[in-house]
Amino acid sequence: MIISASRRTDIPAFYSDWFVNRLREGFVYVRNPMNYRQISHISLKPEVVDCIVFWTKNALPLLTKLPVIDAMGFVYYFQFTITPYDAKLERHVPDKYQIIEGFKRLSDTIGKERVVWRYDPVIVTKFFSVSKHLECFSALCQSLRNYTERCVFSYVDVYGKHKGRQEGAAIVELEDEARQTIARGFADIARENRLILQVCVEDLDRQRYNISEAACIDREIIETVTGYKLKPKKDNNQRSGCRCLESVDIGAYNSCRHGCNYCYAVDDDYGACKNSVYHQIHSPLLLGQVEAGDRIIPRKLTVLRDKQEALFEL
Template identity: 45%
Template sequence: MIISVSRRTDVPAFYSDWFYSRVKEGYVLVKNPFNYRQVSKVPLTLDAVDCFVFWSKNPANMIDNLQIIDRYPYYFQFTLNPYDDKIEKNVPKKSRIIDTFKKLSDKIGPNRVIWRYDPIIITKAVSEEYHYKYFEVLSSKLQDYTSKCIISFVDFYPKVRKGLEKIGAFEISDEDKVRIGRRLGEIAEAYSLKIETCAEEIDLSQFGIQHGRCIDPHLIEEISGRKIKDGKDKNQRKACGCAASVDIGAYNTCMHGCVYCYANYSSSVVNGNMTLYDVNSPLLCSSITDEDAITGKNS
């Protein structure tokens, strides 16, 4: 079983102590976001976990205690974008994030730290030329600390459209994606970085950009040394190439405050959930009631 930690929130940034406590206990409870009374008990023992895949914008709090999961296969999807606090409100300064990226890579190896440059957002202030400039700046700083960059283009989901329109974000056409892909591909090649897309239908292979698999069974096999089931994750978008995984996060618990985030309904909901955080609870920012039904998840 591959454990996603997490598409729903930034566990490494805000809840690493909780995650480590769950590993020590050997299980975690996860509420079904579509049926809140349905709760899954997910084993986190060595024999149950094929790999942990971490998703984060700032895993600094997690790095010093990684020895707790030394015996587990794992890698990081590390998002590092060129945006300021108008778009990513509570993400630390880029210089600090770059230092964290390098520190993590030095500790676990560049093949286990995947750089995410996503989503690509275009506004009057954040133009295509702005992206080309800062993608090259970041590529030059990260080239020795990762081998791959994953990109995607912003989606105007209903729950994020208002925030994107507020910052003046433009819809990005396929023609735009081809033009941007061509230039980013050229920059990445100059720094010996491989580029893949995340859940994008458009074909950019002519620029050396392939469709990616963020939860990548081939990488997991390389890290773990054992064969991994290669079934597609049916719970993701059609264009997503990820292998099936179990996500142990919770929506409405991320405090980065990014305007493009699909995982938070509002800051007030996030703040309310934060009052429920208990590092020793089997549930993240929640609790079990008499109405909840707990079932096991073994695969």
């Protein structure tokens, strides 16, 4: 089983104490986002967890806890998002220089092969043009090229709930010409900085620009960091064309406090901040406690690693 921590919220940035407590307890409860009264009981024992994939914009709160996670026998890597946006688009994300230094510290601690840089999503507004993206992407590549092996990008998907959040930074729907200009420019810049450039589920002529197809829950990376071949199982709950392996997400929607006005996992900034009040570090749930009427169902888990096929001697 692969644990996703989390596509729904930033656990390293906001809930790292809770997460370590869940590892110590050996299980976590996750509410079904479509059925409030249904809770999944998910084992977090090292023998059933093949790998943990962290998603974050700020790993610093978790960084000091990684030795504890290592000592418990867990293997992990990071999907780490660094974009150049200011408070018009990312209200509460810490200073980007601080974030970049945190990225470098994380890479120095666990190895650059375990830190994937995400420039995601690519957003064009009247304040942030295509040429501005190329300029910022180049600067970030120069800063991060010795601390990661790859960069993943994708273009923003505009949801209806975003329109009320934009406050003078209205997101522009990208025309195909702009998409191609960005892809070509990013590919050239990544190549100059010796970075692998990958794109996540986009309709692009990847071969034309020498861009590879990304998988966020990536079989290649997981096999590298674990040292074992996997018995792959595709995640059919993701978008069509997604190459991710199946994972179990332990986060909760409407709990991330970064305040990104393009986020699909948050309905509004106020609601996310309000919900976070219900977080308790010793609860098995990320938000709140088990209530009367809740139904707790053990989640059926599948171990993906094939111990008969080690990639190298451990």
